[in-house]
Amino acid sequence: MSTPAAQQAARARGLTKAYGSGETTVLALDSVDVDIARGRFTAVMGPSGSGKSTLMHCLAGLDSVSAGQVWLGDTEITGLKDRELTRLRRDRIGFMFQSFNLIPTLNAAENITLPMDIAGKKPDEKWLDQVIDTLGLRDRLKHRPAELSGGQQQRVACARALASRPELIFADEPTGNLDSRAGLEVLAFLREAVDSLDQTVVMVTHDPGAAAHSDLVLFLGDGRIVDEMEHPTAEAVLERMRLFTGGNPQTPGFDEIRSQFENDGPVGDVTLDKD
């Protein structure tokens, strides 16, 4: 990719992450160069252990790097002190995880603004209204998580990630714990956040159907970006995975993923919308 720096929400050069030392060293990321374009929805795919979560954690400043540089916007985050990193994450990044991490005793509205309340920041009410309406949560604000469906809970988690209008949202398998319909809803809302609210989303997923909602898929293999695909469809992503398997039968994980989708069909496939 060759996006001008001003259009990048995040980027990394020579990003290397090794775990352990000596003979037990695992090279989770091997000199990765990546640009995350602003206002786009980027999916990160690859077999289990290929480095997806590590890439996300290093880009988000949740994990230190062994070598290389990472920028969030124009700020180089490699080398920042923990306290500065914490503030930067709080102010500029939104997170959505597979487990929604909602507080059971707080209602939806309170969960949405919790990170800002902790930071002592006042939400921009106009923006918050827009997020709540876009996510269809207006009539659920007084409900506690236990009174919401899985999809609604994940929408609350999505609203929470969006509430402070972060420069970048990282979503790690955000549909992983949801049934197909709720998963589709969340993907549609992430798409909406990019299209209507001009947000930037990076999503780690195993699901070709989920990746099809993105603008660009980055394929990781053995700690490197081995391919990318613009305007993905579930079929094209699956086909690309098959090619990887064909090209390197030793690649761990692809066989497993392939058989999963050949048996069941992609979980996020749009055809599920019909029933």
Ligand SMILES: Nc1ncnc2c1ncn2[C@@H]1O[C@H](COP(=O)(O)OP(=O)(O)OP(=O)(O)O)[C@@H](O)[C@H]1O
């Ligand atoms: N804390 C850690 N200590 C040691 N090795 C680690 C640690 N975290 C990750 N690894 C290793 O780094 C490699 C990349 O892991 P990572 O979690 O980024 O992969 P992934 O693509 O997200 O996998 P999955 O799809 O299974 O979640 C793997 O070999 C993993 O075992």
